[in-house]
């Protein structure tokens with residue numbers, strides 16, 4: 001099932017970005033795609049437990065969505081909200097499954113929020129795969145029906161005019177507009193590299209929570225600092241919702257799924273695993289009883305340095321260069337750097353690397369969407385649990 005979802009997404013990306021068919025991986029060959037399409041069109045509707053009929057409505061405006069939500073409340077139903085920026089993958093779907101297991105109804109929002117992208121970031125090229133996303137959600141909703149779980153009763157896909165009614169949204173650092181800021185938490189790590197990122201995330205999530213009034217909201221551990229920001233937002237503004245965190249979904253070798261991975265291509269994807277590897281090396285130190293920062297992080301930094309040197313030594317047509325943005329060992333509630341882990345609290349190991357554009361792309365090489373020329377920022381983390 002996961003590969004069928006991936007195939008649909010990849011095809012939609014290629015259509016949007018006019019990527020030449022010869023760059024499609026063999027996984028997405030024509031017979032495979034025909035099988036996916038046959039599966040989608042032939043699977044018969046299954047028994048639905050008790051859908052809030054008629055279900056999976058698409059909403060673009062606030063008032064009709066609010067009315068829908070009010071009707072749910074009057075019918076004693078519970079609501080889980082899964083905020084996304086679309087380009088759905090298994091990570092998103094795992095959150096929807098979790099939300100459906102814990103609520104009668106799930107709302108999925110799909111909105112690429114401009115205020116969390118800095119002026120020089122990848123807003124323009126961010127993947128947009130609306131039709132594939134809707135097909136994926138339709139298939140998933142059938143799966144939920146067959147499980148007797150909660151159902152996806154609404155997709156909220158607002159326009160920017162709806163989300164930012166007063167001003168055109170401003171992504172500059174001074175930022176004219178109505179914003180929510182969580183300081184200094186939102187300025188550390190991801191926030192240091194993406195100065196308007198958490199202002200945009202906190203602001204759009206405040207809007208989404210106000211519009212949907214969810215009983216529970218679902219976020220992925222992959223974006224761990226985002227989960228810490230959201231928990232703080234809910235606490236400090238007394239928002240009446242429960243924050244639920246889902247585990248990071250990964251490829252077999254450990255690479256965290258991410259909407260931006262479609263830009264990697266094979267060469268950068270194979271080297272990009274360095275981030276997960278270095279975090280695991282640091283985790284092993286913690287599991288072996290080390291508590292001091294230097295003792296935990298040195299093998300991680302060493303692995304990054306060695307991998308970088310190995311790549312630099314290769315000829316341009318074979319290498320994938322990257323920059324390490326940060327490797328962090330932080331307090332789980334504040335994301336401030338730790339000199340020593342308090343066993344009672346544990347810690348968050350996290351990192352970010354930027355995969356640089358490919359040099360000397362080869363004819364026939366699988367380059368990913370964008371021909372290997374779009375820089376890709378990868379993030380990942382491991383939670384170091386408190387020791388009982």
Ligand SMILES: Nc1ncnc2c1ncn2[C@@H]1O[C@H](COP(=O)(O)OP(=O)(O)OP(=O)(O)O)[C@@H](O)[C@H]1O
Pocket residue numbers: 083084085086090091092094095218219220221222223246247248249250256257258259260261
């Ligand atoms: N691999 C994953 N496992 C679990 N949850 C994930 C995963 N990737 C993303 N999510 C969660 O899905 C939600 C929506 O994320 P988003 O739409 O930005 O996707 P993304 O894959 O994180 O994209 P990006 O490439 O922008 O990082 C967030 O709560 C995010 O943490």
Ligand SMILES: CC(C)(CO)[C@@H](O)C(=O)[O-]
Pocket residue numbers: 083084085111113116201204205223226
């Ligand atoms: C939470 C979110 C949907 C806000 O735009 C986004 O940051 C994301 O997809 O992680």
Ligand code: BAL
Pocket residue numbers: 085116223
């Ligand atoms: N998953 C976080 C959204 C972003 O990178 O903009």
